[in-house]
Amino acid sequence: MNCLVCIEYILIGVMILSAIFAVEWRDLLAAAVGMAAVSLFASILYLMLQAPDVAMTEAAIGAALSGAVFIFAIKRTQRFESEEEERPGWWIRW
């Protein structure tokens, strides 16, 4: 098997994993970082699919600027943890 294809599959797997984490993490800051990670891996994938201009835009807008905007928005809100009952994980809840 061609190894570039293996790397692409690994990148897609990591992207899906970070997308699930971005939805499931309770900590909003961590979720924003997970969302930025999706964009970062997507930009590497665009580079491997020979679209370097899209990769540059994705890295600058998706990973850097929109992540920063989300983090600023989270900073403006207040942060509190409620002691509600433990929710079951996504694999049970769906």
Next chain:
Amino acid sequence: MVSILKRSLAVIMLLIIGYWLAQGLSGIPFGQDKMLVGKYYLDNVIRQTGAINAVTAVVVNYRGFDTLGEVTVLFIASTGVGALLWAKRRERTAKTEGSIVLKTGIRLLTPFVILFGAYIFIHGHLTPGGGFPGGATIATAFLLLYMAYTMYEIPRRAFENTEGVAGMSYVIVALIGLAIGGYFLFDWIWQTWHFGVNNVGRILSGGFIPVIYTIIGIKVGTELSGIIDNMLREEVRE
């Protein structure tokens, strides 16, 4: 019981829709050379626009009006952020400075990041890139400055004026094309002046693509920096 029924119904619906989409998409020959429009662009791009990079030739030259709309959308987004976060007096309220590593690194890196962004949009007709990635790269340089220094603010008045002038000059370049060639966004530098015909593949070619991409790069850079500035200043009550 009802919820389990509902969920299983949802899963079955999702499976049906997914199967249907997969069936539909499996018939499309991805990656094969069947696009007549794309073939036309690839055959004629150097003769008609003078650009080596066919992507930016399509974005700025063949589909220039769409790009004007895109720039307008970005302008409306930036105006919306400014209007939503409007307050009579706003200041930066960050308390902690960046660490010494961050500050030193950013003092070293910022000029190079801005230079790289300018390189991306000036060479839009030769190498991958263009106005939007270049402008976003410049905006990340200002984001880094905001993160490192608690007192830093962009020169707001100058940035807003630059943004307005850049947006207007895009329309003015397009209107000169209307006056010379008879339609909006006519490439007058390439098709009337024949500027850089013997120079294809170097920087002084490509008709109005480098001109318009420089304008777009400056506009996008100042606009995204303005959005960051609006997000980071908070209202101060006396």
